[in-house]
Amino acid sequence: xxxxxxxxxxxxxxxxxxxxxxxxxxxxxxxxxxxxxxxxxxxxxxxxxxxxxxxxxxxxxxxxxxxxxxxxxxxxxxxxxxxxxxxxxxxxxxxxxxxxxxxxxxxxxxxxxxxxxxxxxxxxxxxxxxxxxxxxxxxxxxxxxxxxxxxxxxxxxxxxxxxxxxxxxxxxxxxxxxxxxxxxxxxxxxxxxxxxxxxxxxxxxxxxxxxxxxxxxxxxxxxxxxxxxxxxxxxxxxxxxxxxxxxxxxxxxxxxxxxxxxxxxxxxxxxxxxxxxxxxxxxxxxxxxxxxxxx
Amino acid sequence: xxxxxxxxxxxxxxxxxxxxxxxxxxxxxxxxxxxxxxxxxxxxxxxxxxxxxxxxxxxxxxxxxxxxxxxxxxxxxxxxxxxxxxxxxxxxxxxxxxxxxxxxxxxxxxxxxxxxxxxxxxxxxxxxxxxxxxxxxxxxxxxxxxxxxxxxxxxxxxxxxxxxxxxxxxxxxxxxxxxxxxxxxxxxxxxxxxxxxxxxxxxxxxxxxxxxxxxxxxx
Numbered sequence: 001x002x003x004x005x006x007x008x009x010x011x012x013x014x015x016x017x018x019x020x021x022x023x024x025x026x027x028x029x030x031x032x033x034x035x036x037x038x039x040x041x042x043x044x045x046x047x048x049x050x051x052x053x054x055x056x057x058x059x060x061x062x063x064x065x066x067x068x069x070x071x072x073x074x075x076x077x078x079x080x081x082x083x084x085x086x087x088x089x090x091x092x093x094x095x096x097x098x099x100x101x102x103x104x105x106x107x108x109x110x111x112x113x114x115x116x117x118x119x120x121x122x123x124x125x126x127x128x129x130x131x132x133x134x135x136x137x138x139x140x141x142x143x144x145x146x147x148x149x150x151x152x153x154x155x156x157x158x159x160x161x162x163x164x165x166x167x168x169x170x171x172x173x174x175x176x177x178x179x180x181x182x183x184x185x186x187x188x189x190x191x192x193x194x195x196x197x198x199x200x201x202x203x204x205x206x207x208x209x210x211x212x213x214x215x216x217x218x219x220x221x222x223x224x225x226x227x228x229x230x231x232x233x234x235x236x237x238x239x240x241x242x243x244x245x246x247x248x249x250x251x252x253x254x255x256x257x258x259x260x261x262x263x264x265x266x267x268x269x270x271x272x273x274x275x276x277x278x279x280x281x282x283x284x285x286x287x288x289x290x291x292x293x294x295x
Numbered sequence: 296x297x298x299x300x301x302x303x304x305x306x307x308x309x310x311x312x313x314x315x316x317x318x319x320x321x322x323x324x325x326x327x328x329x330x331x332x333x334x335x336x337x338x339x340x341x342x343x344x345x346x347x348x349x350x351x352x353x354x355x356x357x358x359x360x361x362x363x364x365x366x367x368x369x370x371x372x373x374x375x376x377x378x379x380x381x382x383x384x385x386x387x388x389x390x391x392x393x394x395x396x397x398x399x400x401x402x403x404x405x406x407x408x409x410x411x412x413x414x415x416x417x418x419x420x421x422x423x424x425x426x427x428x429x430x431x432x433x434x435x436x437x438x439x440x441x442x443x444x445x446x447x448x449x450x451x452x453x454x455x456x457x458x459x460x461x462x463x464x465x466x467x468x469x470x471x472x473x474x475x476x477x478x479x480x481x482x483x484x485x486x487x488x489x490x491x492x493x494x495x496x497x498x499x500x501x502x503x504x505x506x507x508x509x510x511x512x513x514x
Binding site for chain 2: 002003006202203205206207208209210211212213214216217
């Protein structure tokens with residue numbers, strides 16, 4: 001405990017004495033984590049968007065006009081809730097026509113002129129949100145397509161797959177960029193801590209000569225890195241939050257409504273904690289790199 | 296207390312700083328190491344402080360074979376040794392009090408104990424009235440007293456001093472030597488390296504003269 005207290009006191013003192021170079025490394029960490037946090041903010045909201053869109057995904061199963069009750073029974077057995085299916089609804093030919101007229105009022109009169117109702121009966125199937133266990137849904141679609149009495153199965157997931165792959169790309173780009181910036185930040189911290197270390201060479205020499213434990217010799221430098229990382233991460237989060245609040249009403253809320261997302265949210269408390277812990281770890285790493293081999 | 300057997304230290308450029316040195320220093324002894332520059336005095340002190348390892352031979356202090364100490368054992372050993380250098384090696388941004396207390400601070404000693412022992416030792420070297428001064432505000436003699444206080448504060452069993460009077464005038468040198476004598480009177484083994492033969496004569500203790508890393512005289 002005394003060693004931690006000593007390391008903390010010395011690190012705070014050293015940060016204050018070398019505040020100009022300390023600010024530089026804290027700013028570097030803040031930039032790295034701001035970029036990483038920005039990407040996390042974007043991808044966490046895109047994840048929610050894809051989840052909400054996935055929930056809205058449906059399968060339409062169109063039936064032949066001459067479908068027999070036995071065929072319908074087979075189809076309904078496949079659609080029994082459980083597995084990928086949350087619920088389904090049978091839409092008769094008459095109901096389909098009624099909905100068509102309701103949806104396209106201008107064409108309602110034209111539809112009345114037809115001898116037969118051209119619209120097929122169908123099942124509208126809602127999927128479970130977890131049913132993006134894609135294999136399960138694909139298997140169901142294949143079975144439905146092969147069923148007697150089924151003329152067509154519409155399950156247009158292409159747009160959702162594109163969104164998911166775009167989220168994946170954005171996440172990977174963000175992580176790669178964040179990783180590069182984080183390495184740069186760790187190196188900056190290491191150099192700044194090394195400067196502090198060089199400025200205290202006389203102390204270190206005495207510490208080594210009197211047999212001070214390594215925790216006392218290296219601890220202050222590692223702690224200095226941790227503090228720089230933590231402060232940098234807090235600065236990044238503050239900046240990100242300020243930017244989020246400033247743009248929420250004017251840009252983010254309309255954007256959310258345009259893409260049918262309930263709301264655009266800031267990073268979760270867990271992600272915020274992870275960013276701060278990440279910043280502290282980067283700083284710690286920089287401190288260790290600086291102290292190792294020189295003390 | 297200290298035993299060396301056929302101790303040699305060869306530097307990379309092929310020069311022997313110590314050669315086949317075998318000597319014994321008793322517990323509680325006050326010993327001078329003397330000789331001209333390059334005789335090997337400082338090298339022997341470096342080996343005794345375990346800042347360096349011998350090339351050949353063994354060195355034992357209070358039963359500890361210094362050749363084989365692990366890093367942790369070196370730390371533990373150094374806590375039993377006090378050191379004083381010609382250039383004082385005080386930390387310039389620390390006050391006198393902080394310089395002395397620093398040793399205990401980095402060894403994790405409780406603050407109350409640090410303060411009590413620091414004050415006691417500063418009083419003993421006669422500098423309690425200068426405890427808030429910075430090293431640069433002190434004379435050479437005062438700075439060396441601070442260095443001695445720092446060496447003493449951890450109650451070492453061995454004090455190593457490398458040319459402790461090298462930067463001081465003869466009167467101050469004798470004052471400093473008297474401090475070492477008092478330390479020694481308390482039972483602490485003291486080894487002082489100096490090339491000042493007049494000072495050795497005035498103090499009147501055993502002196503080992505080195506030349507090119509070998510013992511040439513014991514007086």
